[in-house]
Amino acid sequence: MTEYLLQIEDLHTCFQTRNGIVHVLRGLSLNVPRGQVVGIVGESGSGKTVTALSIMRLIRPPGRILSGRILFQGTDLLRLSEQQMERVRGRQIAMIFQQPRESLNPVLTVETQIRLVLRQHLGLDGHAALTRARHLLRQVELPDVDRLLRAYPHELSGGMCQRVMIALCLACSPKLLIADEATTALDVTVQLQILRLLRQLREELGLTLVVITHNLGVVAELCQWVAVMYAGELVEFAPAEQFFRAPFHPYAARLLACRPAISLEDDLPVIPGVVPDLLTRPSGCPFHPRCHRARPRCRLEHPSLEERLPGHEVRCFFPEEVPAWTPSLR
Amino acid sequence: MDALLEVSGLSKHYIVSGGLLRRHILRAVDGVSFTVSSGETLGVVGESGSGKSTLGRCLLRLEEPSEGVVKYRGIDITGLPDSSLRPLRRHLQMVFQDPADSLNPRMTVGTAVLEPILLHGLARGVAARRRVIELFELVGLSEEHVARYPHQLSGGQQQRVAIARALASNPQFVVLDEPTSALDVSVQAQLLNLLRALQRRLGLSYLFISHDLSVVSYMARRVVVLYLGRVVEEGPTRALFDDPKHPYTRTLLSAVPANTPWEQRHRIIPRGEPASPLARPAGCPFSPRCPWAVQRCHEEPQALQPVGPDRQVACWRSIEGKIVWTRPEA
Numbered sequence: 302m303t304e305y306l307l308q309i310e311d312l313h314t315c316f317q318t319r320n321g322i323v324h325v326l327r328g329l330s331l332n333v334p335r336g337q338v339v340g341i342v343g344e345s346g347s348g349k350t351v352t353a354l355s356i357m358r359l360i361r362p363p364g365r366i367l368s369g370r371i372l373f374q375g376t377d378l379l380r381l382s383e384q385q386m387e388r389v390r391g392r393q394i395a396m397i398f399q400q401p402r403e404s405l406n407p408v409l410t411v412e413t414q415i416r417l418v419l420r421q422h423l424g425l426d427g428h429a430a431l432t433r434a435r436h437l438l439r440q441v442e443l444p445d446v447d448r449l450l451r452a453y454p455h456e457l458s459g460g461m462c463q464r465v466m467i468a469l470c471l472a473c474s475p476k477l478l479i480a481d482e483a484t485t486a487l488d489v490t491v492q493l494q495i496l497r498l499l500r501q502l503r504e505e506l507g508l509t510l511v512v513i514t515h516n517l518g519v520v521a522e523l524c525q526w527v528a529v530m531y532a533g534e535l536v537e538f539a540p541a542e543q544f545f546r547a548p549f550h551p552y553a554a555r556l557l558a559c560r561p562a563i564s565l566e567d568d569l570p571v572i573p574g575v576v577p578d579l580l581t582r583p584s585g586c587p588f589h590p591r592c593h594r595a596r597p598r599c600r601l602e603h604p605s606l607e608e609r610l611p612g613h614e615v616r617c618f619f620p621e622e623v624p625a626w627t628p629s630l631r
Numbered sequence: 632m633d634a635l636l637e638v639s640g641l642s643k644h645y646i647v648s649g650g651l652l653r654r655h656i657l658r659a660v661d662g663v664s665f666t667v668s669s670g671e672t673l674g675v676v677g678e679s680g681s682g683k684s685t686l687g688r689c690l691l692r693l694e695e696p697s698e699g700v701v702k703y704r705g706i707d708i709t710g711l712p713d714s715s716l717r718p719l720r721r722h723l724q725m726v727f728q729d730p731a732d733s734l735n736p737r738m739t740v741g742t743a744v745l746e747p748i749l750l751h752g753l754a755r756g757v758a759a760r761r762r763v764i765e766l767f768e769l770v771g772l773s774e775e776h777v778a779r780y781p782h783q784l785s786g787g788q789q790q791r792v793a794i795a796r797a798l799a800s801n802p803q804f805v806v807l808d809e810p811t812s813a814l815d816v817s818v819q820a821q822l823l824n825l826l827r828a829l830q831r832r833l834g835l836s837y838l839f840i841s842h843d844l845s846v847v848s849y850m851a852r853r854v855v856v857l858y859l860g861r862v863v864e865e866g867p868t869r870a871l872f873d874d875p876k877h878p879y880t881r882t883l884l885s886a887v888p889a890n891t892p893w894e895q896r897h898r899i900i901p902r903g904e905p906a907s908p909l910a911r912p913a914g915c916p917f918s919p920r921c922p923w924a925v926q927r928c929h930e931e932p933q934a935l936q937p938v939g940p941d942r943q944v945a946c947w948r949s950i951e952g953k954i955v956w957t958r959p960e961a
Contacts, residue, residue, distance in 0.1 A: 460905075494900070521891050521892045556816060561846050569849065572820070
């Protein structure tokens with residue numbers, strides 16, 4: 302049996318807006334195996350980031366978690382008091398974001414920021430804290446550690462800021478690291494370095510990762526599992542290799558196919574239309590207005606998530622036949 | 632094919648003050664030359680700080696170049712006073728990355744497209760309004776969108792409006808500066824197909840600027856690679872991607888995330904951090920990070936030299952065949 306570090310069960314998160322209540326997450330269920338990397342893929346408005354913020358319990362009014370369970374090592378995070386949750390954040394579950402520079406304090410040196418974290422969470426001070434800070438920066442492969450400790454965020458490149466962020470996250474040896482588009486703003490050469498670092502940290506520290514991205518290449522590089530979200534729900538969950546070989550959901554299949562490539566002389570396959578506005582969610586399967594396989598049933602009924610192959614689940618009445626997409630074309 | 636746009640020795644330098652009495656020269660673009668033929672797309676690839684956006688802006692004189700000549704149909708537009716430049720401006724247009732920033736939020740998108748038609752005196756009254764609808768249909772929007780405000784449209788639709796606005800003056804040359812980078816993957820494919828269709832239909836020439844190599848490979852038959860303001864390599868897309876001649880191009884291509892989890896890539900990890908355009912080395916700009924660099928690379932500036940048909944590279948070691956590319960992963 303796979304051991305799950307994190308289990309999300311039937312999670313509903315909504316936001317109150319001027320135009321009514323927007324249900325951003327509609328019964329999301331997702332299991333994250335310990336020591337592995339799960340990639341959450343989706344376009345804007347699919348609910349990826351709200352999923353991450355829900356796990357961290359950082360949804361603030363007008364947002365609200367309506368119902369569901371978020372089991373972390375068997376404990377339901379939604380039942381913890383704010384004080385108890387404070388001990389989970391950072392120490393058990395840490396998170397890095399797209400704009401590392403904005404997540405760092407611009408008026409404090411790297412050393413001060415690491416010391417603050419070490420003091421607050423671990424009660425470390427003085428020389429012990431400095432030793433630990435040096436160790437952390439080396440762990441994320443930053444060069445010239447002593448000079449770096451005295452530097453301010455604006456003196457660092459984007460890639461270095463992201464490494465410092467990761468070092469801050471590692472300070473309390475969390476079990477789960479959530480990376481929300483953590484490499485999106487970086488150049489490809491820097492992105493590669495960060496991806497390698499994350500892979501290495503997983504192997505060396507046994508870290509479990511949830512990687513939120515719109516970039517399927519990042520998933521191919523890093524993840525063992527893929528979770529595809531559309532309009533606030535999971536539409537496909539699969540082992541990464543199997544997913545890239547033969548995705549079942551028509552949306553996932555098109556997402557894989559519409560990535561531009563050099564050898565294409567013909568036009569790219571497209572997904573017609575746009576990601577639905579969460580206020581005007583289509584009936585039945587929310588993807589049906591854009592789906593090339595849609596039939597009348599898709600408009601009327603909402604499909605449930607079904608396991609079609611071991612560990613490979615899809616929410617679709619008429620999934621793609623295998624294989625939907627031939628990788629040798631690329 | 633005729634050269635529609637000829638750029639030679641184009642530079643843009645900024646003076647940056649570095650404290651008391653210290654002045655640094657930031658060479659954002661440094662001695663760049665290329666030509667764009669009529670009906671062709673030239674791709675410009677580079678990471679942050681490569682000067683790719685500054686280059687695009689200099690071509691249209693949104694930024695005054697410090698040195699060099701830009702010729703449009705044989706006319707040197709760098710020396711032209713504003714009054715003589717104005718009639719030419721309608722032939723040279725630009726589309727930016729973020730459509731939300733380039734459209735006036737208080738103006739209907741119809742008015743935004745109407746404006747250049749009136750400004751350039753291309754039509755008036757009913758004829759001008761008819762032309763607006765025609766342009767909306769050309770970019771895949773419909774008459775119903777004309778009266779909307781930018782916030783009532785999706786990102787993809789806003790970018791279509793920005794394209795319609797750029798096309799309103801019947802330009803021949805359009806600079807596309809990361810036109811799909813802010814869009815979702817599924818919408819990006821639609822926009823790329825649209826841009827290619829418009830090019831075929833209207834005989835447009837594009838300068839397509841992007842950090843995304845797969846997008847450039849899909850759009851452009853020819854590519855220039857920029858590093859710290861200098862062209863390090865130029866050539867037909869296919870040849871350049873299949874067999875990059877410059878160490879930087881090779882590094883950049885090797886960093887692109889894999890398409891599938893089972894794809895094996897030979898990765899080149901550059902040394903150190905990306906250099907700043909403020910502290911550019913005397914020799915080859917890539918030399919401090921290049922795994923193949925020798926002493927001469929650090930000292931001697933490199934000029935573009937022909938290698939093979941229609942290809943140029945600024946690396947003496949590559950030209951003299953001194954580099955064995957199959958270097959094990961660092």
